[in-house]
Amino acid sequence: MRIGELAARAGVSVRSLRYYEEQGLLTSTRSAGGQRHYTQDDVERVAFIQRLYAAGLSSRTIIELLPCLDSPSDENSDAAMERMAKERDRLSAHIEDLLRTRDALDVLMVAAQAHRDARQTAA
Template sequence: MKIGELCRETGVTVRLLRYYEAQGLLTSQRSQGGHRHYGPEAPATVTRIRTLLAAGLPTRVIRELTPCFVGDGTEVQACVVDHLRTQLTEMDSRIADLTQARTALGGILEASTRA
């Protein structure tokens, strides 16, 4: 499948597909004319990438996890579950920090409006 077809099927721009490829998340073969051709698994791969990005994982982590997907790509091997748990714990920590910062900012605003 050509890059335009993959764009239409996944709703992802050409620029993003090229970025995913540059990051090692997606692979293609090149024709003699230099055109990218993707295999039949490419739409599922792009969907998985988008899902993991939406879950807050950076491309570096997604690249590390890519070989560990099982079956249709929604399940990972047991060996990476701890890695995902670590990512979740770090995300929870960032959320707690942001919540604390939001509370502090709200307090400053509240004090300012009373003055």
């Protein structure tokens, strides 16, 4: 498929796909005319990349992890493993932080609701 279709299927902009390639996160075969062609697998790959972006990883970090996804029989596994463990920890910490933040929001909301109820009762 061409870049437009991949963009549509993966829910990403065409611009982003070209950027991913520029960053080395995604590769493509080229037609005689120079247009990028992708396979079905790339849809999943892009989705995974997006997931890692959403998790706060940078292109640079993602690129260190991808070899592990591409060729699990690589020597890079050692370095990648270390990196993944590190990012996993960071992610866990971030999740914990978000949970605490959500709790804090809940507290605020309960307080606001209580105020609203009080006003309602008074009215």
